[in-house]
Amino acid sequence: MPIKCFDTKGARGSVPNLKVTGHGCGSAQNKPKQHVYPISTKQETKDKRPNLAKDLAKRILDEQYAKSLEQQIKLLEFENQFLRDRGESHENRCARYGGKQILLRNENEVSLDGGNSWCRLPSFHPPLHHFMRRDCPTAFDYDEKRGDDENKNHPTNRRDRSSSPELNEKDFNKFEEMQDKELSRSWDIKRRPSTIHESDEEDETRKSPKVNPSKNDSKQRPTLSNPRSGRVGPVKQASVSRIDEIKRSIEKRRENLTNQINSVGGRRQSMPTIQPRSFSIPRKGDEAKMSSQKPSRQSSVHRHLMNENGSTKHQQEEKDELIQELEGELDFLNAEVQDRERKIAQFREKLKANEEKLNNKTANDSRDRRALMEELLELQRRLDELTPILAEKEAHIAKLENERDAATTSMRAREGEIRKLQTELSEKHQEQTFMSDRETNHKEEMKRLEATIARLEEKEMNLKTELRTLTEELLNCKKHGSELEMRLEREKNLVEQLTDEHSRLIGKNADLSSDMQKLELAVTTALSEAEEITKNIVKRDDYDKVKSSESSLRIELEASIERNKSLQLQIQQLEKQISDQEDSSSDYRESRERIQREFNALQALSRSLTEENKTLREEILDLRDKLEQQRNKLKEKDSKIFDLEDELGRIVKVHQETVHKVEKETRTQIERGLELEDVTRRLKEIADSLPRTEAGSIASRSHRPSFSREESITSQQSSVRRGTRVIPLMLDECHSPQSPHDIQKIIEMARNTLKRPL
Known part of the structure; x- marks a missing residue:
């Protein structure tokens, strides 16, 4: 099942x-x-x-x-x-x-x-x-x-x-019938139908309460009282609870037999008061004489005793046969119980082997844990050594914090990529079933990182070349700036001179304007005078003088105006030159500041790139070391798996060999059990043939007195009883054949009893 x-x-x-x-x-x-x-x-x-x-x-x-x-x-x-x-x-x-x-x-x-x-x-x-x-x-x-x-x-x-307890009883009775059929099928024995008296006794034993088992009974049932006795078979051996009832019925029948035998013995002891001393069984030649001499009362008493002895013998033989049959079934059940005990022992041995394997695994795990702890202590020691160096570096790091703030954005992106790589690495450790795919992905990622590193190195080289060109440009710009500064100083001097001239010309212009105003006033006055003169009919000569003075004054005025215009143009040109020089100097300052800023940014970027390259190289080396460690662990696990497979195959072979041995032992036990059955059958046949031999011996020795014949009959009956009970007593002493050696011993004892003279 x-x-x-x-x-x-x-x-x-x-x-x-x-x-x-x-x-x-x-x-x-x-x-x-x-x-x-x-x-x-x-x-x-x-x-x-x-x-x-x-x-x-x-x-x-x-x-x-x-x-x-x-x-x-x-x-x-x-x-x-x-x-x-x-x-x-x-x-x-x-x-x-x-x-x-x-x-x-x-x-x-x-x-x-x-x-x-x-x-x-x-x-x-x-x-x-x-x-x-x-x-x-x-x-x-x-x-x-x-x-x-x-x-x-x-x-x-x-x-x-x-x-409904009747339904439960019905189910259990069906199960017992199935067990009886299985027993009869396995042993090829057709069970004899029990007599009415036996069925009544069995019903009484079933209805009667439990009997407290004696010491002998507890010795006879070691397999049932032992809590480690294992389990019973499916149908044949599930009725261990019924074995107790069968044993109780056997004990009760034995008690009834002993009581009947004792009662028969008591009657015999009380009979001499009724029997005369000269009572004897008649010989063959003296039958008529004995019939004429003795009364009918003596023959009736003798007949009653013989009938009673025959009935008790018949009952005793039937009960002994039933007892032997039940004891055979009990031995068979005990043998199968021992077989189940053996199987339980095998299961426990397997459990012990599995526990030993688990203990070995835990020992290996503890060893690995110890090695990891030692590595951790070594790393801690190295960390303690590096802490003062790190404290020295912190002072230098504090100076570079301003530069780090500019590179935080790029570093955050890189840190995100590094975190992704770390999470992928941890997932690789956890997902062992997908390690091969992860390894290939990791290799590709390593190649990609190497390519990015190469690209970054190329960028760094390009940046360095650009930086060199920019430094050269910056030097050229510095030279050009110094030249421009020299020119600027010269132009400043010129501007100062021009401003001085401008101020001087402005003064002149003011003087000339004042002169012009004076001249205009003079012209106006002269005109007014000329008009007055014309009105007053001034002389012609005076008028010509005034006219000439007026023309000369006008010529001077026009010359001063032209000179003033030329000075204004010069001033405007100088102002334009000054504004242009100021614009060029501001552009120069802006370009210089821009170049300085770019130079500083390039220096910071080159430093951050060098640091990033260093960290990436260190991470690549760490990842390669971890990959090698994982490969070594995988190889060790593969070797362990192969060793375990070999050990499992060896255990399976040993298990199959033990199963074959157990099957052989069960076959030998069944053969010896059949041999025991043959011996018990021969004993029964001898016990059946014993009463006939008793009658023949009594008829041949009829010349002896009656009391001696009765004593010989009782002694022969006791010897027959002892002979029929030898094998059950032996089986009770052995309780159940524990091994083939015990079965062989029982067979030899039965043969010795058969060879003894009765």
């Missing part, structure tokens, strides 16, 4: 649904367990990293397999405990499993750890189902999705089943 043990929580990572199926809970087939591991991983990692996926899957499967083995062992102990003591309360069972509640769901799934993990049982497994329907208080209440109507109408609901 296969048990499917699975975890409802599932496995972590990319292995969601792991199932471990095996043969447990009383499987009759001695086959190795078949473990099915359906692993659902992405198809992208089939060709890239199969070893890492296999390692991860194996690690999860080892844990799941160990958990399934522990669950199977718990179920075996639980079923064996239930079959030993069906009267135990549910609270005691829960206390035995650490206070966790026993839960059920879907009719054939049981949980022993409060619902964390479930084991699926077959639907035709009566002992545990009988217990579930009768004793488990939370039966079919765990599944919250099921409605109240479904719980009420469910055929295996606790309310319906617990209210």
Whole structure:
């Protein structure tokens, strides 16, 4: 009967649904367990990293397999405990499993750890189902999705089943009938129909309360009282609870037999008061004489004793046969219980091996952790050494903070790229299944970074060349500026001279303007005088003088006006020259300042680029070191996986060899059990033939007195009884054949008893 043990929580990572199926809970087939591991991983990692996926899957499967083995062992102990003591309360069972509640769901799934993990049982497994329907208080209440109507109408609901104990008894009786059929089929023995007296006795034993077992009984049942005795088989061995009833019935029959024998012995001891001393069995020749001499009362007493002895012998033989048959069944059940104990021991050995593997893994992990701690301490020591140097550098860094502020924008972008690279690197460590793709991406990214570094170096070279050209231009500009300054100074001197001349000319112009005004006044006065003269009819000569003076004055006036105009033009030209010189000097200053600013910016950019190149080179070296470390770790893990695969193959081979050995031992035990059956059958045949030999010996020795014949009959009966009970006593002393050596010893003892003279 296969048990499917699975975890409802599932496995972590990319292995969601792991199932471990095996043969447990009383499987009759001695086959190795078949473990099915359906692993659902992405198809992208089939060709890239199969070893890492296999390692991860194996690690999860080892844990799941160990958990399934522990669950199977718990179920075996639980079923064996239930079959030993069906009267135990549910609270005691829960206390035995650490206070966790026993839960059920879907009719054939049981949980022993409060619902964390479930084991699926077959639907035709009566002992545990009988217990579930009768004793488990939370039966079919765990599944919250099921409605109240479904719980009420469910055929295996606790309310319906617990209210009708006859149905439970009927189910268990059906299970016992199946067990009897399986026993008869396995041993090829047709069970004899029991007599009315035996069936009545069995009904009485079933209805009677439990009998407290004696010390001998506790010695005869070591396999049932031992809590580590394992579990019983599926149908043949699930009736361990019935074995106690069979043993009680056997003990009761033995007590009845001893009581009957004692009562017969007591009657015999009380009979001499009735019997005369001269009573004897008549010889063949003296039959008529004895019939005429003795009364009919003596013959009736003798007949009564013979009939009583025959009936007791017949009952005793039948009961001994039944006892031997039941003891054979008990031996068979004990042998299979021991087989199950052996299997449980094998499961525990496997658990120990898995625990040792886990301990080795934890030791390796602790070793790696210790090495990492040592590396961390070394790095801390180096950091302590570098702190004073760093303090010295901070003073220099404080000076360069102004330059750093200008380059923060570019540095932030670079830091963002570096953070992206770091996150990608951490994801590479976590996602081991995609390491190959990540490695290729990382290589491409490294190439891209190298290309960017080369480009940046080219830019740096270009900037350096530009800087050189700019410095040359700046020197040329400085020379040109010095020349311009010289010219400016000369022009300033000229401007000063011109301004002086301008001021002098302005003074002259003012003088001339005053003279012109005077002349104009004089002209006006002269005109007025001329008019007066004309009016007064001045002489012609005076008029000519005035006219000539007027023309001369006009000529002087025009010359002064022209001279004034030429001076104004010179002044305007000088002003234009001065303004042009001022504009050129301001342009020169602006260009000089602009060139200085560009030069400073280029110097800051070159410094930031050199620092950035240094950091990028250091990061590239660190990334290469980390990649080499990861590759070394991958190689180590691959070697570990290969070693574990070899070890697993070796364990599988050892397991198969042990299974073959166990099968051989079971075959030899079955053959020796059949040989024991032959010996017991021969003993029964000898016991059946013994009463005939007794009658012949009594007839041949009829000349002896009657009391001696009775004593010989009782001694022969006791010897027959001892002979028929030799083998059961031997079996009771051995309790159950623990090994082939014990079976061989029992066979030899039976042969010796057959060879002894009765």
